Amino acid sequence: MKNVIEINHLTKCYGDVKALDDFHLEVKEGEILGLLGPNGSGKSTCIHTILSLLSFDEGDIRIFNQEMSPSAYSIKAKIGVVFQDVAVFDELNVVENIDYFCGLYIKDKKIRQQYIKEAIELVGLEEFKKFKPKQLSGGLLRRLNIACGIAHKPSLIFLDEPTVAVDPQSRNHILEGIKKLNEQGATIVYTTHYMEEVEQLCHEIVIMDKGRVIARGTNDELKNKISLGEKITIVLNQKEEELISLLKADQQVISIQKENLTLHIAYQGKGNHLADLIDVLRESNIQYQTLFSERPTLNDVFLELTGKQLRD
Amino acid sequence: MTVFKNYFKIAKSFLPTILIYTLIFMSITTITSTSGANQQDYQASRSKVAFINHDCSSPLLDSFQNYLEDHADFVKLNDTQDELLDALFFRKVDFIMIVPAHFTVDFLKGKDVHIETMDVPDSYSSIYAKNLFNEFFNTAHLYLQADIDEKVMLQQIESDLQSHVDVELTNQSSNHQLSQVKQFYNFANYTLLAIIISVMSMIMLSFHNENIQLRHLSSALSYRQINIQLLLGNIVFTLAIWLLYVMISFILYHQTMFSITGLLFMVNSLIFSIFILIFAFFITTLTNNREIVGMVSTVFSLGSSFIAGAFVPQELLSSFVLSIAQFTPSYWFISNNNLIAQISEYNLSSLQPIFLQMGVILAFAFLFYILLQIVFYLKLKR
DSSP states (O other): OOEEEEEEEEEEEETTEEEEEEEEEEEETTOEEEEEOOTTSSHHHHHHHHTTSSOOSEEEEEETTEEOOTTOHHHHTTEEEEOSSOOOOTTSOHHHHHHHHHHTTOOOHHHHHHHHHHHHHHHTOGGGTTOOGGGSOHHHHHHHHHHHHHTTOOSEEEEESTTTTOOHHHHHHHHHHHHHHHHTTOEEEEEESOHHHHHHHOSEEEEEETTEEEEEEOHHHHHHTSSEEEEEEEEESSOOHHHHHHHHHOTTEEEEEEETTEEEEEEESSSOHHHHHHHHHHHTTOOEEEEEEEOOOHHHHHHHHHSSOTTO | OHHHHHHHHHHHTTHHHHHHHHHHHHHHHHHHHHTTTTOOSOOOOOEEEEEEEOSOOOHHHHHHHHHHHHHEEEOOOOSOHHHHHHHHHTTSOSEEEEEOTTHHHHHHTTOOOOOEEEEOTTOHHHHHHHHHHHHHHHHHHHHHHTTOOHHHHHHHHHHHHHOOOOOOOOSHHHHHHHHHHHHHHHHHHHHHHHHHHHHHHHHHHHHHOHHHHHHHHTSSSOHHHHHHHHHHHHHHHHHHHHHHHHHHHHHHOHHHHSSHHHHHHHHHHHHHHHHHHHHHHHHHHHOOOHHHHHHHHHHHHHHHHHHHTSSSOGGGSOHHHHHHHTTSHHHHHHHHHHHHHHOOSOSHHHHHHHHHHHHHHHHHHHHHHHHHHHHHHHHHHO
16 A cells, blocks of 8 residues: 655754654545544644644655645645634535535535535434534534544545543444445544544554654554553452462562552563463452453553553 | 635624714714704803802992893802812703902002802813803903093993894805714714724734634635735725715705715715724734724724714813823814805815824724834734
8 A cells, every 4th residue: 555644754843843753644544543642742734734823943744645735735635624723604504514624625616515414423413403603512513523524535544632521422433434435535643642443443543652653553562562462350258468479479470569459460461361370369269359350551662662641 | 805705704793883883973963953943043041150259349340240130140158169060060050150358449549459269171061151251341341541530431341241243144054064964074084084994904903813814824715815805804994884874964954965065974974984904903913802893993993082072072172181182183173164064165275174183094004004014024924
C-alpha cells in the first residue's frame, strides 16, 4: 500500500520549547492511524503543522506524494479535518452548517445535498436537522462538528480528539462512524489520549511524547515490545506469606504489589501464568476470593517506555 | 460564492435587530414630523422665573418685575440654597434672580453692581429669560449714562421694551418638510451607525471565530477568496441598509427627496455609510471579543450621535462639545445635512462647503482604511 502522508525530520519550536522534535510519520492508504500521547505531547501541533496551519522550522511534509503548503489547495480539497474544538456557526442550523462547510469543497448543489444527507445519517443527527448548535447537547454538537468536517467525502481525514467530553452513547456513535468512513475508503489519522479508543479503532498506533515518536506498531506489536506479559490480581482470604515467597522465587514475576489482602502480580513474557498460579494455589492449599488476569494495556506500554502514565 | 451566501444566511438571523432599530427610528421620526406640522403662526414662549429681592422695593425693581410679568411666569421660592437648586434641577423654574441689598441705590449711582442669577444649563427657556433680564438692565444702563432722571428713565425703558416685531411664517410647508428631512438624516446618523456596526461586526465575528478560521484555512478555498467574498458581503449589506433608509425617506418626504436637495442628502448619507463600513471592518479586525465589539459599537454610535448633534441640534451644543465632535465623522455628516437644508441656490460657491465636508468624511474613511491595513498586516505577520 502506498503512503498517503510522509513526514521526515519535522521540527517545530515555540521559542526554546520543541513541540515537534525530529518527527517522522508515514500513513498508509486506507489505514486508521492512531496518534496516542498525553496532553501536551504534540499531537495537535503535529496535525496543525501537517495541514500547514502552522509553520515549521525543519523537515518536509508530503501528502498524496505532493509537497504540502498553505496554498496546496488541490491537496486540501481531498482532506477533511475535525478539530478538537467545535467549529460551527451558532446562527445556522445543523443542515445549514454542514451545507456551508461542504460548500467550501463541493460546488454542485445536488451532489452537496446528497453528501449532507449521508453525513447526517453517518453521525445520527436525522432528528436534529433544524436544530441550532445551542439547542444540541455536547455529544450531539461533537457529532455535528464531525459531520461538518467529513461531509465532502475526503480521502484523508484528520480527527483531533473528537470524543473529548462526550457521553458514552455519542462516543460509540462517533467511533462507529469513523469505522464506516474507513470502510468507505478514507485514510484516517486519529489523535486521542484515550487508549481504549485507539485499541478499538486503529490499525496502527504511534505513541508520542514530547514531540517525538517513541513507539509505533499495531496494538499487539506495541504490547510485545515491553517486558510485561500478563497482570494477575488475586484477593486472598487471609494473609499468605508463603505465597509471596513462592512468587518471589518465580523468575517470570517482575513485581508484586500488596494492598491488604489483594496482590497485583506482574509477569514477564508470554505463557499461561494464570494456570501456573492456580496450580501453585491448589498445591499450597491457599484459599482466595477472586482471581483475574489482564493483558498489558497501551498505558503499560507508555509507562514502561516513558516512566509516566498516559494521563499524567 | 459559498461564503457570500452564508454571510446573508447569518445576516438573516439579525433581521429582528434591524427591524427594531428601524421601527424605533420611524416612530421617532413620525412623532417629530407631526409635532409642529400644523403650526401656522409664531408665538413667543414664556419662561418660569423666580425673583428674590434682598433690596427694598423701588420703582426700578417694580418696573423690572412688571416687564418680566408680561413675558414670564413668576414662581415663588424660599430663599435657601437647597430649595433654589432643587427648583432648577426639577425644572420648576428656568431662571432665578437674586437682587442684593442696596442694589437700586448703587445701580442708580452708576456703581458696578450685579444681580446674582442661576439657570438651567442649555435650556431654551433659561436663555430666553436671561435675554429679558439683560435687555432691561442694558437699556437702563444706557439711559443712566445719559444722566436722565429715574422716573423719565423708567418711562423710556418701558416704551422701548414695548416695541415688538411681528413674526410671520412664510413658505411654511416646504420649509417644514426640509427641516424634517434634515432631522431624518441627522437621526439616521445614529441608526446607520448602530445597525451597520453592530450587525456587520457580529457577522464578521462569527466568521473570525478562531475554530472556524481553522476550518477555512484547511479548506480548498483560498484565504483571499474567502476575504473577498466577506468584503463583498459587507459592501452589499451596508448598501442594503443605506438603501432601506433612503427608501423610507422617499416614502415619507417624496416632495423634498425628488429634488437636488434630496440627492445631496442621499449622497451625503452614502459617503457616511462608506465610512461606517470601513470602521466596522476595522473594529472586527482589531478584536474577536464580542463584548468589546458590542461596547465599541454602542459607545461610538450613541456617543458620537450625542456630541455631533444627531439628537440635539448643533446650534444648541456648546462650542467645547462641538470642538470635540469635530474629531468624529458624525459631526461632518450632520453639519453637511444642516448645510444642505439651508441651501437655496445650487452653484459652485454654495455646493463647495458641502463637497468639502463630504471630503472630510471620506478622509476619515481613508484613515481607518490605512489603520485597517496596518492591523491586518501585523496580524498576518504574527
